[in-house]
Amino acid sequence: MNTNGTLVRVDGVEKVFHRGSEDIHVLRDLHLEVPAGEFLALMGPSGSGKSTLLNLIGGLDRPSRGTVTVGGEQTGQMSDRHLAAWRARHIGFVFQLYNLLPVLTAERNVELPLLLTHLSRAERRKHVETVLAVVALSHRAKHYPRTLSGGEQQRVGIARAIVTDPTLLLCDEPTGDLDRKSGDEILDLLQALNRQHGKTVIMVTHDPHASARASRTVYLNKGQLSDRPVD
Numbered sequence: 001m002n003t004n005g006t007l008v009r010v011d012g013v014e015k016v017f018h019r020g021s022e023d024i025h026v027l028r029d030l031h032l033e034v035p036a037g038e039f040l041a042l043m044g045p046s047g048s049g050k051s052t053l054l055n056l057i058g059g060l061d062r063p064s065r066g067t068v069t070v071g072g073e074q075t076g077q078m079s080d081r082h083l084a085a086w087r088a089r090h091i092g093f094v095f096q097l098y099n100l101l102p103v104l105t106a107e108r109n110v111e112l113p114l115l116l117t118h119l120s121r122a123e124r125r126k127h128v129e130t131v132l133a134v135v136a137l138s139h140r141a142k143h144y145p146r147t148l149s150g151g152e153q154q155r156v157g158i159a160r161a162i163v164t165d166p167t168l169l170l171c172d173e174p175t176g177d178l179d180r181k182s183g184d185e186i187l188d189l190l191q192a193l194n195r196q197h198g199k200t201v202i203m204v205t206h207d208p209h210a211s212a213r214a215s216r217t218v219y220l221n222k223g224q225l226s227d228r229p230v231d
Helices: 050-057 080-090 106-116 121-134 150-162 180-195
Strands: 006-019 022-035 039-043 065-070 091-094 168-172 200-204 216-221 224-226
Touching: 006 050, 006 200, 022 050, 022 200, 022 224, 039 050, 039 180, 050 065, 050 168, 050 200, 080 091, 091 150, 106 121, 106 150, 121 150, 150 180, 168 180, 180 200
Parallel strands: 039 200, 039 216, 091 168, 168 200
Antiparallel strands: 006 022, 006 065, 216 224
């Protein structure tokens, strides 16, 4: 995947959902460019389409019109099978509610994306050890989610997102379920991944305190983007 210059390009994207005979226009003629290595915050009121846009960029959904290009590849033109394989290689997702499997330890949760690769068990173990060290959770590797704090669970979620060394990290309200101290620790980690490890990060948030950590903030309201806050 080519990551020189613009990594993400959204051109004329619209997204329409159908509810019975009603068409719901969530995104309207969106244009966005995200350079490789940027930490972008995406803000907007609830229901503005932030998560929808994130899902389109991450290949979890397809636009009704327009194109989404990541690393020179148009995701809308891929078959479902190709898209799933592309997503596994290039996209890391971080969710607000962690989405950890309660029956698996931290290290096993982190290992899950690697089960889709051809890595040996020893290679998978090495990758898991490396990313747990990056998120400062090596000492909690064998703990189950129920024994971890919210901040620790989110760090496990981030470790799982980066264990495949993805090109793009997509974070949907990563501090939304955390207290300020734990949230700041997660933001510190995302900044470190961006600045020290060169990860391109797109973060959906409603919190100005969180968006201040990003290198750029764009605002989404009524399906359209702006460089200025919504009034």
